[in-house]
Amino acid sequence: xxxxxxxxxxxxxxxxxxxxxxxxxxxxxxxxxxxxxxxxxxxxxxxxxxxxxxxxxxxxxxxxxxxxxxxxxxxxxxxxxxxxxxxx
Amino acid sequence: xxxxxxxxxxxxxxxxxxxxxxxxxxxxxxxxxxxxxxxxxxxxxxxxxxxxxxxxxxxxxxxxxxxxxxxxxxxxxxxxxxxxxxxxxxxxxxxxxxxxxxxxxxxxxxxxxxxxxxxxxxxxxxxxxx
Numbered sequence: 496x497x498x499x500x501x502x503x504x505x506x507x508x509x510x511x512x513x514x515x516x517x518x519x520x521x522x523x524x525x526x527x528x529x530x531x532x533x534x535x536x537x538x539x540x541x542x543x544x545x546x547x548x549x550x551x552x553x554x555x556x557x558x559x560x561x562x563x564x565x566x567x568x569x570x571x572x573x574x575x576x577x578x579x580x581x582x583x
Numbered sequence: 584x585x586x587x588x589x590x591x592x593x594x595x596x597x598x599x600x601x602x603x604x605x606x607x608x609x610x611x612x613x614x615x616x617x618x619x620x621x622x623x624x625x626x627x628x629x630x631x632x633x634x635x636x637x638x639x640x641x642x643x644x645x646x647x648x649x650x651x652x653x654x655x656x657x658x659x660x661x662x663x664x665x666x667x668x669x670x671x672x673x674x675x676x677x678x679x680x681x682x683x684x685x686x687x688x689x690x691x692x693x694x695x696x697x698x699x700x701x702x703x704x705x706x707x708x709x710x711x712x713x
Binding site: 506511517520523525529558559562563566569573 | 641649652664667670677682702703
């Protein structure tokens, strides 16, 4: 994720989030975007577990990962089911 | 494209005041509504309308470019934890984020954007330090 010379920090954040589909999440993509973010947090947590320092960041990453997992489960559980073809 | 003078005028009057009528882009096109309040989220400002809808700043007509966003380090642990609690509570109560411009949609959008930037940023800082 390298920043072009003339790009400000805010422009970079906008670009990064746009590329990740996270500026305005499409309604049918919430579960997928939560999974993407979980992957990023999980990778960082994995790195932090190898360090003996940064325990605060490790705890915070673990908590965020837990939150994302719970949100993913709830979002999936609340997904409207397609109509049962046998009832049509 | 706006002239520099117009741009400066817009920025001086930004954001709009409470009770002001604002225009914004919605899924059905351009709309107007009464602004109830402007509130900072974890990354960008949200415009709360009188009817309860939540519109991100970048969709409001006349929003100065580039927009002002918060830096990831500005968000306190306490603020983040409160946001996580609210999200879990909304999800637990059966709210669905797939209702565009509603509070759960808006807050989950910002939380995912913030979390992504936060850990991507940490990743990049690590690369720079190596």
